Amino acid sequence: SRHRAMLSRLLQANASSCCRAFAGGNQRVQRMSMHKINRLMCANRGEIAIRVFRAATESGRTSIAVFSEQDRLSLHRFKADEAYLVGEGKAPVAAYLGYEDIVKVAKENGVDAIHPGYGFLSERAEFAQLCADSGIQFVGPSAAVIKQFGDKTAARAVANRVGVPVVPGTENATEDITDVKAFAEEHGFPLILKAAFGGGGRGMRVVRTMAELEPAFKSAVAEATTAFGNGAVFVERFVEKPRHVEVQILADSQGNTVHLFERDCTVQRRHQKVVEIAPAIFCSDDTRNKLCADAIALCKEVNYCNAGTVEFLVDEQVRLCVCFTVACLCLCLCLCLCLI
Numbered sequence: 001s002r003h004r005a006m007l008s009r010l011l012q013a014n015a016s017s018c019c020r021a022f023a024g025g026n027q028r029v030q031r032m033s034m035h036k037i038n039r040l041m042c043a044n045r046g047e048i049a050i051r052v053f054r055a056a057t058e059s060g061r062t063s064i065a066v067f068s069e070q071d072r073l074s075l076h077r078f079k080a081d082e083a084y085l086v087g088e089g090k091a092p093v094a095a096y097l098g099y100e101d102i103v104k105v106a107k108e109n110g111v112d113a114i115h116p117g118y119g120f121l122s123e124r125a126e127f128a129q130l131c132a133d134s135g136i137q138f139v140g141p142s143a144a145v146i147k148q149f150g151d152k153t154a155a156r157a158v159a160n161r162v163g164v165p166v167v168p169g170t171e172n173a174t175e176d177i178t179d180v181k182a183f184a185e186e187h188g189f190p191l192i193l194k195a196a197f198g199g200g201g202r203g204m205r206v207v208r209t210m211a212e213l214e215p216a217f218k219s220a221v222a223e224a225t226t227a228f229g230n231g232a233v234f235v236e237r238f239v240e241k242p243r244h245v246e247v248q249i250l251a252d253s254q255g256n257t258v259h260l261f262e263r264d265c266t267v268q269r270r271h272q273k274v275v276e277i278a279p280a281i282f283c284s285d286d287t288r289n290k291l292c293a294d295a296i297a298l299c300k301e302v303n304y305c306n307a308g309t310v311e312f313l314v315d316e317q318v319r320l321c322v323c324f325t326v327a328c329l330c331l332c333l334c335l336c337l338c339l340i
Helices: 002-016 046-058 075-079 092-097 099-108 125-133 143-150 152-161 177-187 210-228 285-301 330-339
Strands: 018-023 026-031 039-042 062-067 082-085 113-115 191-195 205-207 233-237 243-251 257-264 306-314 320-328
Touching: 039 046, 046 062, 046 075, 062 075, 062 099, 092 099, 092 210, 099 113, 099 125, 125 143, 143 152, 152 285, 177 191, 177 210, 177 233, 191 210, 205 210, 210 233, 243 285, 257 285, 285 306
Parallel strands: 039 062, 039 113, 062 082
Antiparallel strands: 018 026, 191 205, 191 233, 243 257, 243 306, 306 320
């Protein structure tokens, strides 16, 4: 089928992106040659790394793990065919955020592609670009796309450009409490603080009064810094009791973008999804069509290429607004590995 054919092309589509080559001391840009992924590294730990390794093994690829000193006995290290220490002397999270060290280890050990997993480096454009510059495929969107969608304030601008409704919020990310207070005074409460350069529910705080604002801001910035290496946050009006709906997207390097319909991810604990229900039972055909059309419009606007999700909030009046825009869906990429 068309969808299955697109799945089988997703990883190889990244091979057509540009990488840096150095010849005679002069830097030039050339297109990366198409090549099969034989050695796959996962720059992550725990459950997601194990799932990537399983997919690699089932598709006949060599799986390669990285681990911090504190994770030397962790299960993901032993589930991979090979494993290498990174971030020696660093704190546990810092070891997995050190993308220069990870790429260095990958180059030294003949890695063809790096899967970022989720969290950590999955939304770091610098990491994706360094992979491309080093001749290693990044299993995910291009660095340019991550730059637009990894920065949530830039992603809001894209949504506005294509006419996708967004919740009222700040135009720029900030680490200054004065900017947040100014937004609160203008728009009122409740509001929500969100990490500008990460996702997965980290660095998010709901604030209902001015007295709660400063401690919540400090907490959000600290958590975002620890999780993503960047403490910048942005602010939005908080939508009470919304439905959280995601649309699955597949896009290839030939300009084809399709959706695989929606799922309801409203049941959450601490902003982490617990249950995903497909299809979203509450959605009318009209709402479903709007969600899917907006998701495709966003992806096409930035020439998105890969698997991904576009996440929406749907309020009690069934008004739609895009919430986190597009994120690389690593679990779906594991499936891609199995199918190639």
